[in-house]
Amino acid sequence: MNFALVSLSIPLFTGLLLLMIPRYGGPWVVLSSTLSLAAAVASLVEVVDSGNQAVLLGGWPELLAIRLHLEPINALLLAFTALIQLLVSLYWSRNCRNDGFWALASLLHATLAALWLSGDLFNWYVTLELLSLVSVSMVALAGKDSIKPALNYLFLSLLASLCYLLGVAIIYGRYGVLDFQILSRMTVGDTSTAMAMLLMTLGLMVKGALWPLHLWLPPAHSRAPTAVSALLSALVVKGPLFILTLLWTRMAPMELTDKGGEFLAVMGVFALLVGGWCSFRTPLLKEMVAYSTVAQLGYVMLALGLMLQWQLRETLVALWLFVLAHGLAKTSMFLAAGEMQRIFGNKRVTALRGASQTAPVAMFAFAVAGGSLIGLPPSGGFLAKWLLLEPLFYDLQRWPLAFAVLLSTLVSAAYVFRIVTLAFDRAERGQAPSRDRVSEWLALLPALLVWGMALVSEPLILWLTRVAQ
Template identity: 40%
Template sequence: MAASSPAGYLLVLALVVPVIGLLGMSVTALIGLRRVEFVAFPVLVAGLAVAGAIATTVAETGEALTYVVGGWAPPLGLALRADGVSAVMLAMAALVVALVALNARALFCADDATPDGRRAFAFWSLLMGLWSALNLVLVGEDLFNLFVALELLTFAAVPLVCLDGRAATLEAALRYLVFALIGSALYLLGTALLYGRYGTLDIGTLRELTQPDLATHAAVALMIGGLMAKAALFPLHIWLPPAHAGAPAPASAVLSALVVKAPFFLIVRLWFDVLPGPPSLPAAQVLAGLGAAAILICSVVALRQERLKLMIAYSTVAQIGYLFLMFRLTAEPGVPAWQTIGWTGGMLQLVSHAFAKAAMFLAAGMIAEALGHDRIAELAGAGRAAPVSVFAFGLAGLSLMGLPPSGGFVAKLLLLNAATLAGAWWIAAVISVGGLLAAAYVTRVLKRAMATPPAPLATRPVALSRELTALTLALVAVALGLVPLQPFELLAIGRP
């Protein structure tokens, strides 16, 4: 029977701490404490500490953390596991959730006896549930339990889209739910095929058992297809822009920064840990081709948007496309994927995009609060009304454009180098054109925001403390540019 790591209990804490916060909110509401955010913030501090401890332990030991649930090792029991990539994503998720929560406190702080208070209770409860489900996706090893985690993540994310109860956001949430359920059905069907073929769903065990036969490839193809719908990869993206643009800014930040990364993370696990033998180059070309289409088409669509939040939402779909280029750029014969610069570039793009996009949505929300709208053509004066938010938006835009010294610059440079080394010139061209298109839609917003308004504006003040949360996220996205231009050892820890 496999043994848990000495610090394996940290993985359990990563799942349990947000749940404790959720239960605490319910109890305090029942006994009359109406301000549930007071329960949320100690939980956020504890969750940050746990995620930091996991990342530190994995980095210091150079080994993945493992926890065997109940002492029953797979395939009879369940295991939790955090390798280098999982540790980085756990820390990323904790930091994004904490900063978004700080920003959201002023919006969701009403007494529970009022309609706004019930909305606040829903937001904080859903945020805790979403965080726990996301952590389970990142450390789970059983494919069926990962299905459960994805469903929990979906059912926490969908209500965040329609917190305001407007007809448009309800419609967007229902569209999101339909796509998510279709993706779940495909994923579950593939899981059933794998279980029927091998009698286990533990990823570590499947790594040793899977054979290159039709049943295995069909099962993984179904699962990846379902996860592509959940990740909003072009052309399965039509649910994302209205859902993310219509949600409150803090909810949009969490949805675009974190929720769409969970299905991509599982695609990576299936591709590199479940599929037998070296990945298929034609299949990798298909995923990269869809990613390239997302970059080009959705960047052009983002450039034509009239609303700021809708532009950022289409930008999310475009930036997700860069992640799928990684499957082609890690397919070097005889070289493990995690020892390539394509692997480091893809993972760094994932992390830097999360911080940049969270910063952008928070900044856009505060600009809209200051001006009373988010129409791009009428943003003149935003630079004076919310200067820190506009500055944060511009800093985050550096990462989307791929300009130094941002993390997006390093990520896209690594992907560009990997494409050149692999002879994939079309990918190199897409990365270059995508950066130019991102520069076009970011500078379009900044140009309007810095313009002098034709008449004095009636603006509402935005708290500096809230603007600083967006600025902090943007600064983290820029600071990631200090990652060395080579395969990053932390991201290879725990790989077979």
């Protein structure tokens, strides 16, 4: 547990330090996320060796204290957060023009770590609120254009928090407990619990930008600074998703899981198709990437829904694999998109004509990341999708869902190849754009990692199957 707390404290103190002395933000954050990553990996090793850990803060008795818990999945997410943070800060320390970014990024890291470790319904509310305020502030860093999307994001996320908080109030009124692990032994399927689950689910769906409550995401993610878009897409939407998954897989009473699963699965399919279609249609590059996040989150919802409805353990593994693969791929995609936007000085998709010749590495990063989003073998996205599809084929009743997943693959292939074909078009004659080779390679790095996941696919899947209960 101590390693996990170290992994949380390092970015927190770095953030505070950077507020005091705002110089050399980039190097400090790179250093702190490296150290935090090391601590997170140490905690992962520790928890795999010696089993789940929990600590009651302050040494107060159960029920009264806030409980932090460390399980392999939390530790994995902790390490994943530090890794993404490291990759993004490596890229952004070459490009950043705003000192305010670094302190906020460190606080974002600390917030996410607090969220992964927490096991208390109200503490989650506080971390969620912290997460939204940090994200909104970071979106607003981009200046004039981004303020209205940021404001809209803030309003919707406040609405979501209030839904969640009302759900927590009902749960507390019904059971008198806020500790998640104790609640998971107590819940029964009565009206109050159902209403509380509904309210919390709706709130978390807004925060996690799950279809049809995703409307704030595309403008906010596409107007934010490049590094912020990457962090938001790769990490921030996963926070509410994590809580949603825990709530439904552990806390929801048996009577509700069936209906909830069906609802989530249907919403997931819609997200895949509608999000993909919007992504295909939009004229702006970063908005296309943002809509693709909406679509990809559909897989996560579908996996969760299937898990609840048919008790398929494999889909839970698929869910976590999706989270990891999507995080890495989306980081790469946003960084590459930002890099190309900077090179061409244009936000539109059509500006990419001939990008394969003028910005080959960035375009390559974009395409490679896109390959993982489509689910081309042997990428991380492919592993996740295969795990999701496999159990669907066994049962004739589930074929419509399998068909929907395949259709969504086609849609995502369509929006990725739309860019790729444009890029391989002949370049217009003009002055050679200024390129920053290091930045381009740094943008490629996460995409290579997501394809590297395939190399360790078998042990990874076996291990996840073991730990993802």
